Amino acid sequence: MGSCWSFGEMSWVKYVDQAMDEDTSNPLRRMSSRTRKVAPKMVAALASNDNRTQAALARLEALENDNAGAEMVEINEDDDASLDDDDQAYMRKQSKSTKRKTRQAKALENAKKAPRTFLELVNEANLESLPPHVPSYLRAAVGPPSSTSRRHFCTVCGFTANYTCVRCGMRFCAIRCQTIHNDTRCLKFVA
Numbered sequence: 194m195g196s197c198w199s200f201g202e203m204s205w206v207k208y209v210d211q212a213m214d215e216d217t218s219n220p221l222r223r224m225s226s227r228t229r230k231v232a233p234k235m236v237a238a239l240a241s242n243d244n245r246t247q248a249a250l251a252r253l254e255a256l257e258n259d260n261a262g263a264e265m266v267e268i269n270e271d272d273d274a275s276l277d278d279d280d281q282a283y284m285r286k287q288s289k290s291t292k293r294k295t296r297q298a299k300a301l302e303n304a305k306k307a308p309r310t311f312l313e314l315v316n317e318a319n320l321e322s323l324p325p326h327v328p329s330y331l332r333a334a335v336g337p338p339s340s341t342s343r344r345h346f347c348t349v350c351g352f353t354a355n356y357t358c359v360r361c362g363m364r365f366c367a368i369r370c371q372t373i374h375n376d377t378r379c380l381k382f383v384a
Contacts, residue, residue, distance in 0.1 A: 245362045257311040349373050 209384075321327040347354040347366040354364035356371065361379050365371045 248361060348378065 315330055318330075320331050323329055325332075343355045345364045346352065347370050348363045349365055349370040352366045354366045356363065356365050357363070358371070358374060358379060363374060363378065367375050
């Protein structure tokens with residue numbers, strides 16, 4: 194047995210399987226019920242850099258479509274108790290004078306409140322109308338490439354990442370972040 198991966202009579206695969214069995218026997222540790230095997234087509238799809246780039250662009254698109262800042266604040270009835278009598282009379286008069294909204298008006302109002310993508314917000318800002326000397330998102334330029342190597346950050350926590358996932362190429366910094374990545378993020382955007 195000239196291999197450095199053998200432990201006497203036990204091979205490396207058996208050793209890892211035994212360690213995994215011992216690790217899952219702990220009743221205090223929760224395990225994911227999702228299957229951890231990756232389809233061979235997925236592994237083959239991520240083998241090329243073009244497919245990895247496409248997966249990274251899909252992740253960026255999903256992040257840009259998220260609109261976490263769209264929360265509406267509703268007025269409670271308790272807030273009306275603090276108004277003066279004159280203000281309450283004005284509120285009652287205003288509510289009586291308004292007509293019932295039509296379905297189309299309600300739909301337009303809901304469309305205005307709906308979350309918008311980043312590209313819609315950029316187009317709505319009308320950045321082309323700004324003078325040329327004013328910097329904007331569309332006119333921002335990247336400087337010359339740095340002489341030092343790129344910095345890689347962990348996709349889970351944001352710290353400096355020293356490790357790369359072998360399946361999808363995303364970065365992580367520690368074993369704890371790797372387990373989170375494997376459970377929730379790995380191969381999510383590739384289909």
